[in-house]
Amino acid sequence: MKVIHTARETQTKVLAFKRAGKKVGFVPTMGFLHEGHLSLVDLMRTISDVVLVSIYVNPTQFGAGEDFNKYPRDLQRDLDLCMAHGVDLVFVPNNLEIYPDDSSTYVVEEEVGNGMCGNSRPTHFKGVTTVCAKLFNICQPTFVALGQKDAQQVVVLKRMVRDLHFPIEIVVGPIIREKDGLAMSSRNAYLDAKQRKEALLIYQSLQTARKLVEKNGTNHVERVKAEALQVLTGGSHLRVNYIEIVNRETMSPESEIVRGRSLLAVAVWIDQVRLIDNFCF
Secondary structure, eight states: OEEEOOHHHHHHHHHHHHHTTOOEEEEEEOSSOOHHHHHHHHHHHHHOSEEEEEEOOOGGGSOTTSSTTTSOOOHHHHHHHHHHTTOOEEEOOOHHHHSOTTOOOOOOOOSTTSSTHHHHSTTHHHHHHHHHHHHHHHHOOSEEEEEGGGHHHHHHHHHHHHHTTOOOEEEEEOOOBOTTSOBOOGGGGGOOHHHHHHHHHHHHHHHHHHHHHHTTOOOOHHHHHHHHHHHHTTOSSEEEEEEEEEETTTOOBOSSOOTTTEEEEEEEEETTEEEEEEEEO
């Protein structure tokens, strides 16, 4: 496994692989890897000849007062996990490599990122699209693996890839959960025992909604949202940021629940920790 710190060397190596006819699978991460990330690495291994992982905590996708400075970091642990999962290249840039001092170019998606996380974190997706456009140009992948947990981000990046004609196929991996149902997230490391217990209400709310739709045949958006919200109100540490039912391809609000199309998306605060999850009906 080769660890690279510069954009130039990364691009040079990847282009050499591609000239040799090899397919490159790319997993962009902010590090502090967990089984969700590693499932994407394993997925890329099945369809690619070369697997490339980036580890970079991107400052532009954090808003004022958010957790950029305390975001969990453990590079050696991440590299050990990459090695164990057969990663070929790891790109670990510093900030100046991605954002030169006089950097003045940004990428903005103006439709599917507007609601939900776009409302509560208005600069977030601008940071995501900008850094991913840079990483896609540097890493020149054939495939990019993204996780379904970040459902709105997936749709934003699919739209960017389509609109800007990146020659990339985005592959979406399923949400990976702890045994008790909590969606895996690097931010789970922030939770103490009481907060961790209350975080399970997120998964329980999704299961309540799933039962209403799948077993009871309900397709009424407001009823399903209300029942899921009722579950979330059971926590003393938990505050609901949003709960929405949207079209999974466009992120536009649904007027009724359609199996195979509708998605329930939830974002909550557990004290100062923000967590998201979703379920596709």
